Amino acid sequence: MNLLTEPIGVSHYLIVGAIMFVTGALCMATKRNALGVLMGIELVLNGANVNFVAFGSEYLRPGAVSMGLDGQLIALFVIVLAAAEAAVALAIVLNFYNNHSSVDVDKADELKG
Template identity: 70%
Template sequence: MQFLAQPVGAAHYLLVGAVLFVCGVICMTTKRNALGVLMGIELVLNGANVNFIAFSQPALRADRGLALGLDGQVVAIFVIVLAAAEAAVALAIVLNFYNNHGTVDVDEADELKG
């Protein structure tokens, strides 16, 4: 249990963010279901958020001044708001696609209806 006594540093947060990002990219590229692709996009955005917050630590800041260092948190909140809007629009598109095609498989979207 010695490894649990060590402090969690910025490298650990960056590793978690990178793992989330890579899992999201893999999910986006391998899934054929539109909902799976949306989940991959959310994983990518959350991985970026973890990295933004990790880079806002005072030890990693370029100025290391007396600023509050809330840049990463502000950007992360902005990305969360954009992700919520993106999820709402994407789910509306998926519902419309399901009503038109009877499936949410993105390979079935090979024809355009006008």
């Protein structure tokens, strides 16, 4: 199968989305820097977005099976919510840094401000 001459399908997008999702999940699991965890979350959301857009694309799935615009709309909501989530998480991280002089998530085990 020659990738340069054959058309692209939904499954290609799903593969990309899967790789991004897994790297993001691993980032969340392995990084000790709180901001690294945040970046992992962004990658996970982004991988999910790739899937949504691929399923909603009229271009990749012509015909009645397409989700229509739902995929793109959900992707839009995900992007907006990711921005909101990043703002709050960043505020929390900076607060944590101010109080503890550290961004190591392993240090955040006191349960008390």
